[in-house]
Amino acid sequence: MSDFASDAGSDPALEEEVHLFKSCGLGKPAICAAARAAQYNGTSVEAELLAAGTLDPDVYYRWCAQQLGVRHLEHIEPDSLLVNRHADILLRRNGPVRAVVDGEVLTVITPTARDFAREKNRVLVHPNIKRRLAVAAPDVIRRAVWQAGEGERIRMTTGALHEQHRRASARDVVSGGQAYVLGLLQWGVLAAVLFWPRASLLGAHLALTVFFLVSNGLRLTAAIVGRRPPRPDLGNCLPPGLPVYTILVALKDEAAMVPQLTRGLAQLHWPKSRLDIKFVCESDDEATIAALKAHARGPQYEIVLVPPHGPATKPKALQYALAGARGEFLTIYDAEDVPAPAQLLEAWTLFQKGDETLGCVQAPLAVANYRRNWLTALFALEYGGWFRGVVPILSRCRLPIPLGGTSNHFRTATLIAIGGWDPYNVTEDADVGFRLSMAGYRTQAAHFATIEAAPETLGVWMKQRSRWLKGWAQTWLVLLRQPLRLSACFGVSGSVMMQVIIGGMLISALAHPLMYLLVGGVLVQHWVGVAFDPLRSTLLAVDVFNILGSYLSFWLLGNQLTSVERQGIGWRRIPMVPLYWLAMSASAWTAIGELLWRPHHWSKTPHPARQDDTPDAADKNGSQQPG
Numbered sequence: 001m002s003d004f005a006s007d008a009g010s011d012p013a014l015e016e017e018v019h020l021f022k023s024c025g026l027g028k029p030a031i032c033a034a035a036r037a038a039q040y041n042g043t044s045v046e047a048e049l050l051a052a053g054t055l056d057p058d059v060y061y062r063w064c065a066q067q068l069g070v071r072h073l074e075h076i077e078p079d080s081l082l083v084n085r086h087a088d089i090l091l092r093r094n095g096p097v098r099a100v101v102d103g104e105v106l107t108v109i110t111p112t113a114r115d116f117a118r119e120k121n122r123v124l125v126h127p128n129i130k131r132r133l134a135v136a137a138p139d140v141i142r143r144a145v146w147q148a149g150e151g152e153r154i155r156m157t158t159g160a161l162h163e164q165h166r167r168a169s170a171r172d173v174v175s176g177g178q179a180y181v182l183g184l185l186q187w188g189v190l191a192a193v194l195f196w197p198r199a200s201l202l203g204a205h206l207a208l209t210v211f212f213l214v215s216n217g218l219r220l221t222a223a224i225v226g227r228r229p230p231r232p233d234l235g236n237c238l239p240p241g242l243p244v245y246t247i248l249v250a251l252k253d254e255a256a257m258v259p260q261l262t263r264g265l266a267q268l269h270w271p272k273s274r275l276d277i278k279f280v281c282e283s284d285d286e287a288t289i290a291a292l293k294a295h296a297r298g299p300q301y302e303i304v305l306v307p308p309h310g311p312a313t314k315p316k317a318l319q320y321a322l323a324g325a326r327g328e329f330l331t332i333y334d335a336e337d338v339p340a341p342a343q344l345l346e347a348w349t350l351f352q353k354g355d356e357t358l359g360c361v362q363a364p365l366a367v368a369n370y371r372r373n374w375l376t377a378l379f380a381l382e383y384g385g386w387f388r389g390v391v392p393i394l395s396r397c398r399l400p401i402p403l404g405g406t407s408n409h410f411r412t413a414t415l416i417a418i419g420g421w422d423p424y425n426v427t428e429d430a431d432v433g434f435r436l437s438m439a440g441y442r443t444q445a446a447h448f449a450t451i452e453a454a455p456e457t458l459g460v461w462m463k464q465r466s467r468w469l470k471g472w473a474q475t476w477l478v479l480l481r482q483p484l485r486l487s488a489c490f491g492v493s494g495s496v497m498m499q500v501i502i503g504g505m506l507i508s509a510l511a512h513p514l515m516y517l518l519v520g521g522v523l524v525q526h527w528v529g530v531a532f533d534p535l536r537s538t539l540l541a542v543d544v545f546n547i548l549g550s551y552l553s554f555w556l557l558g559n560q561l562t563s564v565e566r567q568g569i570g571w572r573r574i575p576m577v578p579l580y581w582l583a584m585s586a587s588a589w590t591a592i593g594e595l596l597w598r599p600h601h602w603s604k605t606p607h608p609a610r611q612d613d614t615p616d617a618a619d620k621n622g623s624q625q626p627g
Contacts, residue, residue: 014038017045017113024063030054041271042241046113050299051273057137057299064111065135068123073101073108073136078147088153090145091324094138097145106134108141139302142324150307157320158310158423167481168435170425170474173599175481205518205539208511212546215504219385219553226389226557228364229447232346238269245344246276246327246412250317251288254335257607258291264338269345275300276326280317283307311600314405315421315428322420331409333450336607339363339407340448347409350444359414359441360433362395363407364388366449372456374576379454379461381558381573387449389557395445399497400437400490402430402475407450414441424600425478427471434479434498438489453607462587464605469506469591474599476502508550509588512581519543551577 014035021031026049034048041048049055058074065072082098082105083090090097094110111119123129162169174182192200249261265277279292283305292303304321318332329348333339340346340363347361364387370380387404394401408429418439421428433443455461479486479498487495522540555574594601 011039013114014045016117020113020116021045021049026054037271037273040240041273043271043273044112044114047273047299051271053298057139061110061135061137064116067116068111068120068130068133068135070123070130071101071106071134073134073140076101076108076136076140076144078144081144081148083145083148087145087149088323091142092326095136095141097141099134099144101134105132107132108134108136110138110141111135138299142302146304146324150305153323154307154309154320157316157323161419161422162424165419168419168422168478170422170431170478170599173474173595174477178477178481208507208514208518209539209542209546211504211507211511212515212550213542214500215508216546216549216553218390218500218504219557220549222385222389222393223553223557226393228388229392229445231447232349234342234345234349238271238345242271242274242348243328244274244276244326245270245348246278246325246330248278248280248318248321248325248330248332249335249337250280250314250321250332251292251335252282252285252312252314252317252604253288254607255287255291257335258288258295260338261333261335262292262295265333267341268339268343269341272298272300276302278302278304278321278324280304280306280321282312282317311424311602313423313426313428313600313602315425316423318428319421319423322416325412327412329409330412330415332406334406334452334607336452337406338368338451340450343407343446343448343450344409346446346448350446351409351411354444357440357442358444359410359418359436359439360403360443361409361446362387362391362401362403362443363409363446364391364449365404365407366451367454368451369453369456372454374573375458375461375580376454376456377573378558378576378580381555383454383558385554385557387445392445394497395443397493398442400494400501401433401443402427402472402501403433403443405429406452408432408443409446425471425474426467426600426602427475430472430502431475431478434475437494438486440489455605458583460605462583462590463603465584465587466590466594467603467605469509469588470594470599472502473506473591473595476506506588509581509584510592512550512585515543515547519547550581554581 017038018031018035021034022028030049030052031045034045034052034054037043037048037052038045046055050057050060062072076097076099080099080101081087082100087097094112096107096109099106099108109119123133162171166172167175189200192203247265249265251257254261268275277296277300279296279301281288281292281303289303289305292301296303302324304324306317306320310316322330329344329351331344331347343363347363350361351358365383366387367376367380367383369376371377391401391404405427406429414436415432418432418435418441420432422431425431436443455464479502486498490498519540522536522543525536551574554577594603
């Protein structure tokens, strides 16, 4: 007894658990290890045994039912639950719940080892209770609650933001006021072109020139002064008493990616007993669900099925699953992501060191298959420049940051307070980033990266890029509905930077081919004998500078801020940068067309499996810290 007691320390509850599991016949080494882990992590011996896989939940809760002399339920019919509109709290705790089973109203409990003696004594003292009690595993209760409330929950998921904060929702492409202003602009531009064609062309030319100059200036500034956040010193051991961390992964037709995904999540340096990993799937995606059931084993994993209602988008799936988030902190990953093992610990550390205004920690993204072809190489340079250069600068200056689509870490309460994700915005990450800023929160850049694979064909890349740009256009339109509030929340510098980042990117992409046409038009005029005047000569020089500067700043930013192993790959790919930009322009025009005809359509892109040709990604992916 003394050996077990020493492992449980002076905590009577741990000692009680130790003795209970000893009486079950579990091995002493496993119980001792679980007791030490429970003391360190601030959990229970039961939780550690379940997380380690020493206890099988089905077998364990069946044994609990036998010991109490009550029924064991392997399945609960959703229609049998007696729950009210506040039942979603049962998604975040382990029962109890009332259900009608075989015509009898039962209280279904999930007994814990710490309370087991008390429950057993209660049944002995009041034997009539037995016929009104049943035992079920936590996942059995949660599965029934998810299904029982899915109708009301999915309606709230798709309609709450639009109903409560209509101006913040992308469900309406443009507001009534915006439609009026756009109509006036359309007729104004048409009149200007008809009555003052030369002045209109000159004005448009000057406006495009300014947009290109500002966008190039931002990239060049980031290339010159940008620096990635330093590698944090996280020590060699996990701190004691870490909180529960929720991980949401939205999946659609991703059965082939499940083995890689679960391997990557299993590498995270965080106690398994303190993880709440939710795989969010469409309810009819049978192949992905089957793959998850085969590979995601353990109480830390949960499959959330999203019913078919509203837009079939990733943010809708995430918002639906948010109702069951049990963690104090939350992050999201994509199907192809392989996060650095130390990423959760770094994010948590930054939150501990930051003040109450820190609303999000953005981890960088690194491309694994950058050697595959010219497209993946330039995609890697673009990611490197954005996440290693632009985002850290915006973070240091406390300016609004459009988040990346994955590896954003939040305090769960903060995310809920700003309304979560907009189900109708197909670039939900950028939208959340700006809504965080409008609510007074800031985003901080992290060091340890998430590795993912870039699209390897131009067709797949363009589908993904058009979706991104369509979402950025949605976000821009939403933000411009409240210009005065926007200015008050962001300040002058933040408002200007928002216009530069979103407006500059969209207009630069849309207008890039026009710059070639403008330069070509001036050269043709000169060739047919039209003399250059000072204005035409200046514009020609600026246009050439803008085009070349776009390519140079793109390459320089990406190449300067990626690792030594990747530097130099851009030299061989420079001739392909113009094609990359023209493809981006084609994607932007596709995005505008989709914004008009199918604004909430989610263009699903397939994910290639990770290629291990990036030994430097995220400094060996953070595998050295902590041990």
